[in-house]
Amino acid sequence: MLTDLFGPLSMHRFGHDRGDTDGGSGDHDHNDTGGTDVLARYRERASEVHERVVHDHGVSCIEFLGSTGSGKTTLLERLVERRPADERVGAIVGDVAGDDDARRLEACGVDVVNVNTGKECHLDASLVADAVDELDLETLDRLYIENVGNMVCPADFPLGAEARVLVVSTTEGDDVVRKHPLLFQSCDAAVVNKTDIADAVGADTDRMRTDITEVAPDMEVFETNARDGSGTDRLTEYLAASGRGHAHTD
């Protein structure tokens, strides 16, 4: 069962478990002046995305998020290269501007929808729902969502994925986990990337791993070099074990 592998699912956090309505971690005012809870609306939208993509179409949906340049797209390139021959992959790629990442993934044979957020520093479920409209879900087995590079705001905005994978890298400093506990707590798995240059930048990956376990005790942690793919096999296995189109039981 997926919950055994991923801990509390994003779906369940926003759809069932997380009854709170103030996300609390963002530096924006996430509530509108009419008193309506904007975050609750987005969580509802995320539930709809999840229902449609995962339940109705049986597409495994995984979100990758983390700071700018941590290696999200590079990691996705490696995962796509290593996918089973018959696995059909789509991606929704969020960036403030441009289509560089979308073109990189397209070059790997992925059906990509590029989303430019302009002044927004994160994707939200409405943007994802619109992007999903542009995909033919019937032709996909897996959908990756790459969020805009940001370590704060995405915590408040689940997108409807089955799991959220947080990608940090050694170049961000080995104190990155301590500075962003809330984001770690809002995700299901963490990748410590750029292990190949940890020594060069003086980062202690053991410390990062220990810090992750401290802020999010049940979190799966992967160490990777996304440039050459080292460490991605375990991540591939973990993602492959994620259920496809798991049935609603509650």
Ligand SMILES: Nc1nc2c(ncn2[C@@H]2O[C@H](COP(=O)(O)OP(=O)(O)OP(=O)(O)O)[C@@H](O)[C@H]2O)c(=O)[nH]1
């Ligand atoms: N040495 C090393 N470089 C890496 C690794 N992973 C990614 N890079 C490099 O880091 C830079 C940023 O990688 P991206 O994959 O574009 O990062 P990203 O997280 O998608 O960035 P945004 O989409 O802008 O948030 C690129 O120059 C990559 O080649 C790694 O494991 N080791």
Ligand SMILES: [Mg+2]
């Ligand atoms: Mg990217």
